[in-house]
Amino acid sequence: MNGTRGVVIGYDGSDHSMQALDWAMDEAELRKLPLVVCHAWQWPYGDGDPAARESLRHAAEHVLWHGADCARASSPGLDVRPDLYEGSTTVRLEELSADAGLLVVGSRGLGAVARAVIGSVAAHAVAHAQCPVIVVRGRGPLPRRPREGPIVAGLADDGKADAVLAFACAEASVRGLPLLAVHAWHQPPVAWGGIAFPALDPMAVRDAADTWLAQALRPWREKQPNVMIEARTTQSPAGEALAAVTDATLVVVGSPHGRFGSVAAAMLRHAPCPVAIVR
Structure with a gap:
């Protein structure tokens, strides 16, 4: 992140990550920080077919650029920095958290006990990130209240x-x-x-x-x-x-x-x- 303590968002194109992206854009704008949109992908089949692997990479690029474009369109003055990573999402977010001011992740709703979600992206971020983490729970757009609470x-x-x-x-x-x-x-x-x-x-x-x-x-x-x-x-x-x-x-x-x-x-x-x- 070039020494800049920005806001990092883990983005995978799901409804939950779109909701988290909405919150992360607000944080970056309010704090006047860059927004790092991170998407990680992995090839799960060993050596495999190079053409198929490249196709998967292009699909990952499409997901990432969709999130980055959404952020730019919603916040034209925001410094948006796409981050495409081949490997584990949890590993990359933990790496980025070392230089981040804030990490934002979405969650499909954590289970009845914490151990039920250990291994999920949100659970790993909460336990291991080196900066504060905001977990945006639920799905769909964030509700806009006529008067924000405390x-x-x-x-x-x-x-x-x-x-x-x-x-x-x-x-x-x-x-x-x-x-x-x-x-x-x-x-x-x-x-x-x-x-x-x-x-x-x-x-x-x-x-x-x-x-x-x-x-x-x-x-x-x-x-x-x-x-x-x-x-x-x-x-x-x-x-x-x-x-x-x-x-x-x-x-x-x-x-x-x-x-x-x-x-x-x-x-x-x-x-x-x-x-x-x-x-």
Whole structure:
């Protein structure tokens, strides 16, 4: 990418990748970055017939140029860079993510558990990409609401809050949207005589959660004074609390490298909108 931290989109011509392309074009325009449209192809039959192999390559070129042309037609001022790769899609997207500012992929809808989709392009990108990943779920054109909802950030006291907030605040700023920061808390139980009891006063736990969230948000309120930030703590499980924000434009969560975090997996199954995974 010539040192330019652009927006990379994995494109295969499907309805799902068209939806992801729509989102990626917005990201590239809003961030004033180039858009890299990547399509990978593989010859699956060993040495095979050279003419047939060349035919498959031409078909791959056609898919790629269709996506690039759609992006240019929809966004005439956008710097669109086609990337045709012979080999694994997951390998190429992981390579491109090393120099990318953002990777966008479509998803046919992840299965009931994260392991059900390990090996899919979206699952591999979420687990292994070296930049933030936005998974655009579902199919067809993105719905255009008369009023866009907030960017929603799921925050945990696990060392990832600043990375999540950096991405979420930037997204809220470029889109001109408010940011809703959600932190889930729970009471750690203790067992006595085979019966579990709350270890702490629930009001004290809630107050501690409120204090932690306020402290986590304080520097970002100063760095991003143009972003309206709302804080919300909840005793509900984090995944349920985030999925309950049905008007969200984007949900942003953190996840460990190399695997799905539990909250990220829940969002990829149930979020009502695209999901950003940040490390």
